[in-house]
Amino acid sequence: MELFTVNRYNEDFQKTKDGTREATNNEDEILQKLLKKAAKRKRKHKETEVVEEATKETVLPEEENQETQKQEAQEPQEEAQTEEIQEEDEPQSPSNDFQVLGGDEATQKKRRVEMQLPSWLAHPTIIEGGNLLPDAEDNQNVETIDQVSYLDKTTCAALKQMKIKHLFPVQRQVIPWILEAQSKPPPFRPRDICVSAPTGSGKTLAFAIPIVQLLSQRVECKVRALVVLPVAELALQVYRVISALCSKTELEVCLLSKQHKLEDEQEKLVELYKGKYYSKVDIVVTTPGRLVDHLHATKGFCLKSLKFLVIDEADRIMDAVFQNWLYHLDSHVKETTDQLLAGTQAPLCYAELEASFGKQPHKLLFSATLSQDPEKLQNLRLFQPRLFTTVFTMPVMKEVTGEEEGDANTNTDSGQFVGKYTTPAELTEQFCITELRLKPLTLFALVEKYQWKRFLCFTNSTDQANRLAFVMQTLFKESHTRVAELSGKLTAKVRNLTLRDFTRGKINGLICSDALARGIDVADIDVVLSYEAPRHIKTHIHRVGRTARAGRKGTAVTLLTEQDQSGFKKMLNDVGKVMGEEIQVSPDIEIEHAAIYKQALNSLRHRQETEKAQKMADKKRTAHQALVHKKKQENPVDRPLTFMEKLQLKAGDIQEEDAKKTKNNAKPKPKQGKSKPKETKKQKIAKERKAIEE
Numbered sequence: 063m064e065l066f067t068v069n070r071y072n073e074d075f076q077k078t079k080d081g082t083r084e085a086t087n088n089e090d091e092i093l094q095k096l097l098k099k100a101a102k103r104k105r106k107h108k109e110t111e112v113v114e115e116a117t118k119e120t121v122l123p124e125e126e127n128q129e130t131q132k133q134e135a136q137e138p139q140e141e142a143q144t145e146e147i148q149e150e151d152e153p154q155s156p157s158n159d160f161q162v163l164g165g166d167e168a169t170q171k172k173r174r175v176e177m178q179l180p181s182w183l184a185h186p187t188i189i190e191g192g193n194l195l196p197d198a199e200d201n202q203n204v205e206t207i208d209q210v211s212y213l214d215k216t217t218c219a220a221l222k223q224m225k226i227k228h229l230f231p232v233q234r235q236v237i238p239w240i241l242e243a244q245s246k247p248p249p250f251r252p253r254d255i256c257v258s259a260p261t262g263s264g265k266t267l268a269f270a271i272p273i274v275q276l277l278s279q280r281v282e283c284k285v286r287a288l289v290v291l292p293v294a295e296l297a298l299q300v301y302r303v304i305s306a307l308c309s310k311t312e313l314e315v316c317l318l319s320k321q322h323k324l325e326d327e328q329e330k331l332v333e334l335y336k337g338k339y340y341s342k343v344d345i346v347v348t349t350p351g352r353l354v355d356h357l358h359a360t361k362g363f364c365l366k367s368l369k370f371l372v373i374d375e376a377d378r379i380m381d382a383v384f385q386n387w388l389y390h391l392d393s394h395v396k397e398t399t400d401q402l403l404a405g406t407q408a409p410l411c412y413a414e415l416e417a418s419f420g421k422q423p424h425k426l427l428f429s430a431t432l433s434q435d436p437e438k439l440q441n442l443r444l445f446q447p448r449l450f451t452t453v454f455t456m457p458v459m460k461e462v463t464g465e466e467e468g469d470a471n472t473n474t475d476s477g478q479f480v481g482k483y484t485t486p487a488e489l490t491e492q493f494c495i496t497e498l499r500l501k502p503l504t505l506f507a508l509v510e511k512y513q514w515k516r517f518l519c520f521t522n523s524t525d526q527a528n529r530l531a532f533v534m535q536t537l538f539k540e541s542h543t544r545v546a547e548l549s550g551k552l553t554a555k556v557r558n559l560t561l562r563d564f565t566r567g568k569i570n571g572l573i574c575s576d577a578l579a580r581g582i583d584v585a586d587i588d589v590v591l592s593y594e595a596p597r598h599i600k601t602h603i604h605r606v607g608r609t610a611r612a613g614r615k616g617t618a619v620t621l622l623t624e625q626d627q628s629g630f631k632k633m634l635n636d637v638g639k640v641m642g643e644e645i646q647v648s649p650d651i652e653i654e655h656a657a658i659y660k661q662a663l664n665s666l667r668h669r670q671e672t673e674k675a676q677k678m679a680d681k682k683r684t685a686h687q688a689l690v691h692k693k694k695q696e697n698p699v700d701r702p703l704t705f706m707e708k709l710q711l712k713a714g715d716i717q718e719e720d721a722k723k724t725k726n727n728a729k730p731k732p733k734q735g736k737s738k739p740k741e742t743k744k745q746k747i748a749k750e751r752k753a754i755e756e
């Protein structure tokens with residue numbers, strides 16, 4: 063069963079001779095074009111070589127000769143691969159592999175079950191990556207912002223103010239597609255899209271520009287666009303970009319994140335006028351948790367007019383626990399015709415299209431590591447989804463085994479869509495082998511050796527980030543390098559201040575946990591270090607993606623121990639990546655910095671002991687308080703009166719006073735005898751309590 067409803071009006075399908083359908087080879091055409099370009103480059107290179115050879119007297123040194131032999135050898139292989147790729151694209155008949163029970167050894171070997179991707183994942187629209195720098199040769203013939211036909215004047219003016227000269231490849235592909243999809247007449251609905259593009263390739267503007275341009279003509283202010291991001295820092299960053307784009311329009315943008323009070327945000331969202339709520343914003347940028355808070359708590363926060371739902375870092379949001387935000391959101395958007403969207407019904411007919419028109423927002427998913435897990439994607443109920451994916455080099459579909467190193471940017475596992483884990487072309491990846499006990503010192507020596515002035519160092523946990531930041535601050539005490547911690551352990555306010563100081567250059571290095579690994583965009587980071595090998599390839603992709611952004615060069619270094627190396631290498635090879643070159647530090651670092659390192663470790667140990675003692679004291683104090691409280695519960699005499707008891711007493715007193723008044727009128731006043739001994743507080747409380755019980 064198709065995972066998603068197939069739309070009869072989908073322009074991507076064409077009839078073949080025998081009446082069956084097949085996807086047009088849009089992506090195949092692009093792949094073929096890329097291949098031809100590569101082959102032409104190879105031939106040209108070879109011709110020049112032959113010409114050079116003809117004029118040269120000297121014989122090529124042995125290795126060069128081997129090089130040309132290897133190249134020649136490779137050529138026919140490449141052509142063969144070209145054929146393979148053509149074969150690959152033909153729809154293959156399902157394999158009839160099965161296991162013969164009790165057969166001989168050969169037949170017993172279970173065939174590897176290859177994950178069959180849904181057709182929309184298997185046939186993505188390929189975005190040909192390239193150099194993003196405006197003055198790069200690839201961009202000489204790229205239109206400038208003013209020459210782009212599909213951008214209106216206000217958008218161009220806003221982009222110029224943001225110092226944007228050219229659109230990036232992912233923007234040139236996605237923006238016109240969204241504008242065109244939205245221009246379809248009712249009841250044809252725009253297809254939902256998933257965009258998988260490298261970190262720093264400009265995905266934010268790829269969705270922000272069409273949304274702002276399409277909403278800028280709105281008349282009434284209603285929430286028509288919702289942008290959801292996994293963390294508050296990212297939401298703040300995207301909010302700033304969209305606000306800058308809206309500066310030339312009347313659109314209002316609002317940021318909802320736990321960094322502000324709920325009441326203050328409610329003030330910005332809605333206003334009550336003559337008993338009716340009106341929206342004060344057009345575009346809302348938020349995190350899933352905060353969205354649910356407002357869906358429950360903010361009266362008048364209406365999403366019935368929602369036109370766009372953008373999910374940035376979509377795989378992170380789909381992985382995480384805030385899955386139920388989709389359920390809450392759905393209950394606030396127009397009623398959903400589930401069976402229609404979940405693909406359990408027959409393909410859409412005109413009446414159904416008409417019935418479902420405007421019922422769901424246009425869903426736009428973006429990530430550098432998009433998930434292809436059908437179950438997770440199913441939750442989003444995408445409508446005839448379309449995948450855009452970026453590749454920098456020809457995705458050569460070849461088997462990559464653990465030992466050999468695959469070419470960068472090639473996804474060889476047929477269970478993954480093309481370009482799934484593409485990293486920026488300007489990124490240089492390196493690694494450094496060290497011992498676990500010397501890792502802080504190795505990090506210190508690398509920063510000193512390469513004189514890095516702006517670096518990020520990622521650890522696998524917040525505790526590790528906290529400890530490492532402490533040790534590095536001690537090691538860098540003598541030098542001018544300032545290091546700070548940035549992890550989930552700190553409050554959002556402290557994290558913002560630290561990030562601001564780092565952006566301004568007051569701090570040189572941040573020791574971060576992976577909370578910051580996604581999306582954060584800080585310019586000119588020299589190097590991103592992984593202090594510990596990342597546990598998952600996605601984490602690695604997002605960590606290294608903090609540098610080499612927007613076409614700028616960047617370096618990523620991973621600190622590995624002998625034990626980590628093989629696992630890390632396999633993790634990269636599985637997605638067709640390589641480890642890069644090895645860098646080393648002087649083997650005498652331990653001797654050179656023995657004193658300061660020992661001092662750092664001792665102060666860390668001392669701090670940990672103090673913290674442990676503090677924790678023990680806190681534990682004892684809470685235990686004692688619990689005991690005292692328990693005792694007070696047991697003999698209530700010492701327990702101070704509760705609020706209810708005081709109210710009862712007050713009510714009792716009033717009754718007593720009334721009774722006394724009537725008695726006093728009838729009875730002579732008592733003689734002044736010896737004054738009674740003053741009762742203690744305890745006796746007073748016991749007496750009051752007795753009075754209540756009576």
Ligand SMILES: Nc1ncnc2c1ncn2[C@@H]1O[C@H](COP(=O)(O)OP(=O)(O)OP(=O)(O)O)[C@@H](O)[C@H]1O
Pocket residue numbers: 225226227228229230233259260261262263264265266267429430580581582583607611612
């Ligand atoms: N057309 C453009 N011209 C110049 N700079 C651009 C352009 N588009 C985006 N940028 C800049 O590139 C940087 C990265 O953009 P953005 O954060 O949108 O990338 P991204 O793909 O969302 O990255 P990530 O996957 O890490 O979130 C930003 O500093 C942005 O200002």
